[in-house]
Amino acid sequence: MRPLEPIIEAENLSKKFCRGLKQVMIYGACDVARDFFGIRTDTAHLRSGEFWALREAGFHVERGEVLGIIGPNGSGKSTLLKMLNGIYPPDEGQITIRGRVGALIEIGAGFHPMLTGRENVYVNGAILGLTKKQVDERFDRIVEFSEIGDFIDSPVRHYSTGMYVRLGFAIAVHCDPEILLVDEVLAVGDARFFNKCTNRIRELTERGTTIVLVSHNLWLIQTLCDRVVLLNRGRIVKTGAPVDCAFAYAELEPAAAEHTGLPAEQAPIVVRHMDIRDQSGNPASVVEPDAPLHVRVGYLCRERTVRGHVFLRVTTSDGYPLYTSYSSAMEFPPGEGAVKALVPAFSLLRGEYRLWAGICGEKKEAERYHERQMKLTVNPGERFPDSRYGVFYNRVEWQVEGRRVSRINARPNMAAG
Amino acid sequence: MQTYRPNKWIDEGLSCQWVQMCHDLRRSLELGWRLFVRDFSAKYRQSLLGAAWVVIFPAFTVGVFVLLNQSGVLQVRESGVPYPVFALFGLTLWSLFAGLVSAIAGIVGQAGSLIAKIHFPRIALVHSPVLSSLAELAVRLALVAAVMVYYGVRPHGSFVLLPLLLLPLCCLAIGTGMAFSILGGVFRDLPNVLSLLLTVMLFATPVMYPMPDSGLLCGLNRFNPLYYLIEVPRGVFFGGRLEYGAAYAWSVLLSLAVLLGGWRFYHVAMNRIVEKL
Numbered sequence: 103m104r105p106l107e108p109i110i111e112a113e114n115l116s117k118k119f120c121r122g123l124k125q126v127m128i129y130g131a132c133d134v135a136r137d138f139f140g141i142r143t144d145t146a147h148l149r150s151g152e153f154w155a156l157r158e159a160g161f162h163v164e165r166g167e168v169l170g171i172i173g174p175n176g177s178g179k180s181t182l183l184k185m186l187n188g189i190y191p192p193d194e195g196q197i198t199i200r201g202r203v204g205a206l207i208e209i210g211a212g213f214h215p216m217l218t219g220r221e222n223v224y225v226n227g228a229i230l231g232l233t234k235k236q237v238d239e240r241f242d243r244i245v246e247f248s249e250i251g252d253f254i255d256s257p258v259r260h261y262s263t264g265m266y267v268r269l270g271f272a273i274a275v276h277c278d279p280e281i282l283l284v285d286e287v288l289a290v291g292d293a294r295f296f297n298k299c300t301n302r303i304r305e306l307t308e309r310g311t312t313i314v315l316v317s318h319n320l321w322l323i324q325t326l327c328d329r330v331v332l333l334n335r336g337r338i339v340k341t342g343a344p345v346d347c348a349f350a351y352a353e354l355e356p357a358a359a360e361h362t363g364l365p366a367e368q369a370p371i372v373v374r375h376m377d378i379r380d381q382s383g384n385p386a387s388v389v390e391p392d393a394p395l396h397v398r399v400g401y402l403c404r405e406r407t408v409r410g411h412v413f414l415r416v417t418t419s420d421g422y423p424l425y426t427s428y429s430s431a432m433e434f435p436p437g438e439g440a441v442k443a444l445v446p447a448f449s450l451l452r453g454e455y456r457l458w459a460g461i462c463g464e465k466k467e468a469e470r471y472h473e474r475q476m477k478l479t480v481n482p483g484e485r486f487p488d489s490r491y492g493v494f495y496n497r498v499e500w501q502v503e504g505r506r507v508s509r510i511n512a513r514p515n516m517a518a519g
Numbered sequence: 520m521q522t523y524r525p526n527k528w529i530d531e532g533l534s535c536q537w538v539q540m541c542h543d544l545r546r547s548l549e550l551g552w553r554l555f556v557r558d559f560s561a562k563y564r565q566s567l568l569g570a571a572w573v574v575i576f577p578a579f580t581v582g583v584f585v586l587l588n589q590s591g592v593l594q595v596r597e598s599g600v601p602y603p604v605f606a607l608f609g610l611t612l613w614s615l616f617a618g619l620v621s622a623i624a625g626i627v628g629q630a631g632s633l634i635a636k637i638h639f640p641r642i643a644l645v646h647s648p649v650l651s652s653l654a655e656l657a658v659r660l661a662l663v664a665a666v667m668v669y670y671g672v673r674p675h676g677s678f679v680l681l682p683l684l685l686l687p688l689c690c691l692a693i694g695t696g697m698a699f700s701i702l703g704g705v706f707r708d709l710p711n712v713l714s715l716l717l718t719v720m721l722f723a724t725p726v727m728y729p730m731p732d733s734g735l736l737c738g739l740n741r742f743n744p745l746y747y748l749i750e751v752p753r754g755v756f757f758g759g760r761l762e763y764g765a766a767y768a769w770s771v772l773l774s775l776a777v778l779l780g781g782w783r784f785y786h787v788a789m790n791r792i793v794e795k796l
Binding site: 119126127130131133134137138140141142143145146184185187188189190191192193194195196197198199200203205207208211212214216217221224225228229230231233234 | 520521522523524525526527528529533549550553554556557560561564632633634635636637638639701705706783784787788790791792793794795
């Protein structure tokens, strides 16, 4: 085996599925009959009712690399993983795998509820390709990792979801495969176990295990992966650095249609427009971390005077709120007007966000009148080239105690927290 | 190194496929044993009577037939051994066949999520039902032995050949079961069809009664391999005589063909089925 060859190679990979249940049965029967009698099946064309779940995907994974696969729901991530695992045969293209594959596609698949944890460890180990002797050797480590303790001799149907997941994960990561395929399974456990799992994954990569990871957790992807494949509607949209793909992914996601305020016609006051200005007062949609940010919110107040607050909110591109800032209580007389907000040092790091500006009554969240939103792109900025391990920036002052440590570089290192 | 691409097996040829199938079989033995231990120890864990269920069913079925026979409703020709022994022995062999077919036919449906989520030698799923059926056969044969002692019936000296003679019956059942397990994954009404077929066949095949001398049943069963695969072992077991030699030989060949065909079908079709589960 030449060490330089990629451990996984996928060329022009396509997979089709069928929508209708009746057609699934008919096509299934036809395909099976053709295979049985050794007649070549033309899989490269769609029959009526079929669609491409994955189309012309090509990528490779090097030995010891961690490849992330991200994409919206239904973009073909799990299909791709199952094809790499050999569960689904490709309809077009070819996969070459140069190593022993272990897969964590669903944790605890194959657990029998009536059997004890101990018995299930042996069964699951056998399903994943271990002999009894190999399970014997690993048994104590598996139990220790899973933190199941004495419950190992209780039937698994009495386990909590967390215990179930922990045991399943523990078995899979102790099988020592050369390639580990992981499909969105880390989302189930609690935070502590999640950390334990990610640490274990790091440990495996240090030992040279190749990992392909499917996840919606962009943070996890960015901290663990060396390279990322972004899928959308069955096609590879982008392959590259985790950060770049995470941004491209955020672009794909349509804005979360979050509008809980009153319809514009009923609101006593509406936000007419909002814009971002840079330091010199010119309109901007791109900002830099640690730089000042000016936002101008124009409003139109109808008929009567309104008492309330203006608020500014930043959410992730998919709508998860990061922070909200309310103005002090104000009185808006009827007519048009504008409020300016100044953020002295914008603290978010490189990424795609959404900026919301709105006006609410005195009860704040419970009385949101109207709001607008716009895309907010934060550039990396010269001083923040690597924002891989965090979302926001905090000024940190470092002091050295004693004389054992000396500074090499006068420039302070930027830390993100 | 592993490659996956469409029509791979057709490109590489039939012999390559059989090599792969044998390789899978060898690789699956350990897992198959584990799954058998799992299924067997889980099966009776929450039942009061436990493994006794294995003999309760045939005992009651034969009991009904014996009742029918004694009250004269069911007239059975003399067959050399007391009727209860004859019927129970026949039913035991039939249960081996029917149990194997229906247990194997259910594996794809039961292990659906496992098949769809983990890659392992699929043939491993077949071992567990085969081993449980053999275990059940052993228990039922113990019941037969007890009934034989009660009626004072001695088997012929050639009864030691019984395992060998039952092999073709097992082959037929395993091949049929594997084919049905795949088809049942696509057509969900097949399990019902199968249980109906097995019930009809139980009464239509001379298992609980000797072959009639004439009539429709006699004409049909002349071409029923199941009849020979059950009747010949029974004849050898009790009388030491091998009747219907040629028909038995053909039935043996047919069961081998069904086994190999079913195995190949199972192997080839599994990949196609998995995305439909």
